[in-house]
Amino acid sequence: MRPSHRTPPAAQPRSRRRATGADPLRKLSLRLHASVADAIRALVDAGAAPSADAFIEAAVVAELRDRRRRTVYAAYEKAAADPVFVAEMGRVAREFDGAVGDGLTPDGN
Secondary structure, eight states: OOOOOOOOGGGOOOOOOOOOSSSOOOOOOOOOOHHHHHHHHHHHHTTSSSOHHHHHHHHHHHHHHHHHHHHHHHHHHHHHTOHHHHHHHHHHHHHHHTTTTTTOOTTOO
16 A cells, blocks of 8 residues: 555645536546656645646646647648638638728728
């Protein structure tokens, strides 16, 4: 049995995560390498994270956001390499050139 690195519960300020109706909390079991679990617990014990659950959720949300961003940027790169798409976007931009000043007064405001 591994020794616990936790400080006594009375010394640990904890914030409870609350489920919302739109996004309820769901229990999930997972396995982490001992060194990762120990590092997370050390952050929580030091007060750098409110809880292991909150820390892991924030890390997963950040990774999901980064993956979505990379997917969008890959689509941008693909579109930029497509001559038909680039020509169409150029045509659309030229069509909007005439509307740039719409709604402005003679003094430019």
